[in-house]
Amino acid sequence: MTTLQDTRVRVIGEPRLLAGFDLGRLDRQRHHWTHGTQPDLTRETYTRLAESVGLRGRGGAAFPVALKLADLPARGIAAVVVNGAESEPVSRKDRLLLTVAPHLVLDGAVGLARALGAPHVLIAVHDAVAATSVREAIVERDDGVAIEVSDTPGRFVAGEARAVLSALEGGPAVPPGRRVLPTRKGYHRRPTFLSNVETFAQLAVLARLGSKGFSSTGLISEPGTQLLTIAGAVRQPGVIETPTGVPLDTVLQFAGAEPGPVLLGGYHGRWPARTDGLTLQRPDASAGIILALGSDTCPLGEVHRVAGWLASQSAGQCGPCVFGLAALVDDFGRLVRGEPAGWHDAQRHLGLVPGRGACAHPDGSARFLASALEVFGEDVRLHLGGGGGCGRPVRGVLPVPGGEW
Template identity: 35%
Template sequence: MTTIRFLTAQPPGSVLGAEPDMTESAEAYRATGGYDGATGPDELLRHLDASGLRGRGGAGFPAAVKLRAVREGGGGPVVVANGEEGEPGSVKDRWLLRARPHLVLDGLFRAAAVTGAVRGYVYLSDPEAGARVLRALAEREPPLPIEVVETDHTYVAGEETAVVRRIDGGPALPTAKPPRPFERGVGGAPTLVSNVETLARIALTAARPGLRQRIARSTLVTLSGGTGAPLLTEVPYGVPLRTLAAAHGTPDAAGALMGGLFGGLIGAQGLDLSLEPGALTAAGTALGCGAIRFLAADTCPVTAAAEAVGHLAAESARQCGVCVTGTAAVHDALRALAAGTAGPDTVGNLARWSRGLPGRGACGLLDAAAGTAGSLLRAFPEVLPSHLGAACPACAADSPAGGHGRLAVAVPEVTDAPLTAPR
């Protein structure tokens, strides 16, 4: 079971809110300052600029820049709350839509006011979340037409061009860029595709502009793997990864798989890094969607890499030939290393693919596979020689089954009984 808790005292302006295990009603949300019209669109945009709020969907793009680009695009903009999280180790977005749908909708309405949008969408694949969003919309009439669009849950379905394609009636598959959605998106209109946590932080900034820095510099993280139970928590930037490992129940972690499957592997020394996007990027990894999977002390990183790339290979949209063949080749090489059947050129091939494959697919899936392989070579060079020509006992004991299963984290339980007032 995935638990929800703060690691320290709950700070004001928290996305987790006072009752993270209950669905919040419109009445309860308004009682804490939600839907307050005191902060106008232009003022809100200035606050977002000043706070430096970045998107929480994975790319970390500045929220104010994205909002401004859509507003300046003209042509009846569209806003989309993107709640489809394809990373198997992330649960924050589905939890937000189940527990705090009004916070997300408030952020969506405010984004619409900033951009001048004429219609909006909530995009998701979780039926339970969809039902609670529909109920929230019935509790408070939206200021513009809002439609809930469901899709199948896949790794690529939340990519912004796949979101646009699905809302327009097509399959949830990425398209070539440019144009990007802010240029031409749903129905050909400039479109803001914004992660639901980003929208939640926009709403919190509007309600509590004096806390804008704290709101922008805190983030939801999903911690899993290792020897602890999965944990969803909210932490400020700057917390050492080692502190998160201990809080999760894996104090002796041998490393971690960062950013869902996009940040690659880091070794034990990497756990001294701070949870801060700039510091992580400079170290060659990434915060991504905030999903961190710790490696237990007895876990072989080769197995962890093979499992991650196996998931990516299975989730390929199969639109780009280089993605199909590239992810399969990387996965086969990592499985051979884990089994002790790798040839003398395997490590060299992985190094070459990690440099040459990124950027060649329509989305980031191929980049994630290549990056995972490259990060294994950088973070754990000492383990590779023992995998050439001999089976690794730790890999044999772990035996990943195709990359599916163990990477997935269950959404925390949220009682389907809306509060009528804060308790």
């Protein structure tokens, strides 16, 4: 498994979030040399800036930041929560920011907490190195806001927003069955602003540059830069900062990807039918993950392997997750072995899982699997054709915990 220290960090265009990374970890002094001081902004200014540049959360949901701010009450906000529980096994971007540029993230979180009148900044982190880096950064600051770092488990569903809130309150790191927005009932059932690590770093950059400077690169509809983790069948895996809207093929060539299918958005994402002409923007770039599969591994075998891991990550709270995902693992296993009933059962179960779960895990897993059946239609025919499959081994190109990246 690749460690954070092994992660290559590169930039297409001008660095913003990754500015100064060639110096190593940015302590408080290096951070100020690189980014300058953080201005004090009002809630109204943050909302106006976020709306003017169309800033969206840089986790999986890509919810507009301005709308999230507008949904908060005028007072009584309990906390600003930084979700650093980056439990997607491929992603490295958030823990990279926490480890090398913790002050940029803290600037965004603390600045917003002051503007909202929130007395606490709570940071949930599952990576030990990142947690240590943030705690060291807190000692270097004097913000007048209580900042706490909490260790969370690395299970896949533990990174869901409501699971993070439960863990911060001392409960299990699993999403509760009720789907209530944190802006209404968040930390200890009080209004809370919660977003992922990169979102707060983007807010810190936006506060410094203003809307005009922030919009000098990237898409008109959602300007700025984005962090992408690229892995799989590539010569140079790692984290890349690019302008929003960069062509996918540009990133694949930049990382030295082998020809073949590409997964966007991680294991709750999708397999596009083709990559040429595709630009990286919301929703496909929401999780910031690109996985190149290459052409010398069995796609269906790879997908079946990931499906087994996804089923193992169930919170055990609802039938679609516990039984539906387990059934799909069995379906895909029979499909890989060339049994037509496996394909038919997979189609049936994929129609039953979405929209019925206690959290987004069954929906996201079903999206990943349904997309695979659509894109790998030729491979399905080869496996069901009685010829012994596609003739390629399962090389484990798609990483899962315990495997190699």
